Amino acid sequence: MKKIVTLILALMLGVCGITAFAACDGEDDLIGFDIDLARAVADELGVELETRLISWEAKETELSTNLIDVIWNGFTYSEERAQNLDYTGFYMENKQVAIVRKEDASKYTDIDSIKTASVFSAEATSAGETVIETVLGKTNKEVSSQLMVFTEVSTGASDVGVVDSTMAGYYITSETGGYHDSLAVVDLGDAVESEYYAIGCRKDSNFDEVLNHVLAGLWADGTIEEIATKYGLQGAIYNGFGEYDENYVYPTDGDYQQIMESGKIVLGYTVFAPMAYTEA
Numbered sequence: 001m002k003k004i005v006t007l008i009l010a011l012m013l014g015v016c017g018i019t020a021f022a023a024c025d026g027e028d029d030l031i032g033f034d035i036d037l038a039r040a041v042a043d044e045l046g047v048e049l050e051t052r053l054i055s056w057e058a059k060e061t062e063l064s065t066n067l068i069d070v071i072w073n074g075f076t077y078s079e080e081r082a083q084n085l086d087y088t089g090f091y092m093e094n095k096q097v098a099i100v101r102k103e104d105a106s107k108y109t110d111i112d113s114i115k116t117a118s119v120f121s122a123e124a125t126s127a128g129e130t131v132i133e134t135v136l137g138k139t140n141k142e143v144s145s146q147l148m149v150f151t152e153v154s155t156g157a158s159d160v161g162v163v164d165s166t167m168a169g170y171y172i173t174s175e176t177g178g179y180h181d182s183l184a185v186v187d188l189g190d191a192v193e194s195e196y197y198a199i200g201c202r203k204d205s206n207f208d209e210v211l212n213h214v215l216a217g218l219w220a221d222g223t224i225e226e227i228a229t230k231y232g233l234q235g236a237i238y239n240g241f242g243e244y245d246e247n248y249v250y251p252t253d254g255d256y257q258q259i260m261e262s263g264k265i266v267l268g269y270t271v272f273a274p275m276a277y278t279e280a
Contacts, residue, residue, distance in 0.1 A: 071200035089240030
């Protein structure tokens with residue numbers, strides 16, 4: 001497991017480039033499951049991958065205004081979101097979990113005791129925010145990124161945070177995680193259902209279909225499993241792409257053609273290990 005570097009200062013200031021995790025222009029240094037898989041897709045299509053650090057709250061606007069081609073960053077599928085964009089098939093299973101300070105772990109052990117806390121935080125417009133508001137019945141103290149949730153809880157600014165289990169596992173459960181000694185994970189039980197990551201494309205785009213085809217091939221040849229194993233995620237990957245079709249015919253119009261003509265896929269991301277991050 002890779003060494004985690006804590007970046008509280010960079011997160012609080014919102015400045016790119018201060019630490020190893022504040023990736024803006026150093027795209028060659030950007031790693032993570034989503035980034036590695038996106039590079040494999042770009043290679044298959046014969047185009048470059050360009051990454052763009054975005055505000056998660058503005059992700060749909062970035063997509064609809066053509067500033068990015070895909071939202072590919074541990075992006076949870078929801079029926080509500082699917083009204084405004086097209087998703088690929090699912091590629092990873094996830095679940096929202098609570099995080100608390102280790103000294104509070106004996107106080108907050110399950111969903112009922114979690115509900116007695118006072119201040120809750122999650123990334124704005126995230127699946128974690130939905131859990132806080134609809135499952136816990138609380139008000140979310142919005143923060144700009146999932147990483148900021150860790151800062152909120154570890155500094156005592158919030159009592160409970162709600163984040164993706166994939167991220168909590170990387171930063172807390174792992175013995176080498178940057179928050180292993182200060183935070184604890186609390187499972188919210190059956191009240192929170194499993195969810196799935198998928199790639200977001202523009203509404204009525206044909207690029208989601210192309211991605212499904214390419215990803216089906218990368219699943220079949222073991223590439224996706226290989227990348228997942230690199231980040232300890234092999235137990236979470238999911239094949240929602242279907243069987244690989246050797247006779248697939250690529251479209252000659254739409255978003256796919258536009259991307260091919262530009263020679264690049266522009267991917268919108270936020271710093272989110274183990275999906276998209278940089279490491280010293």
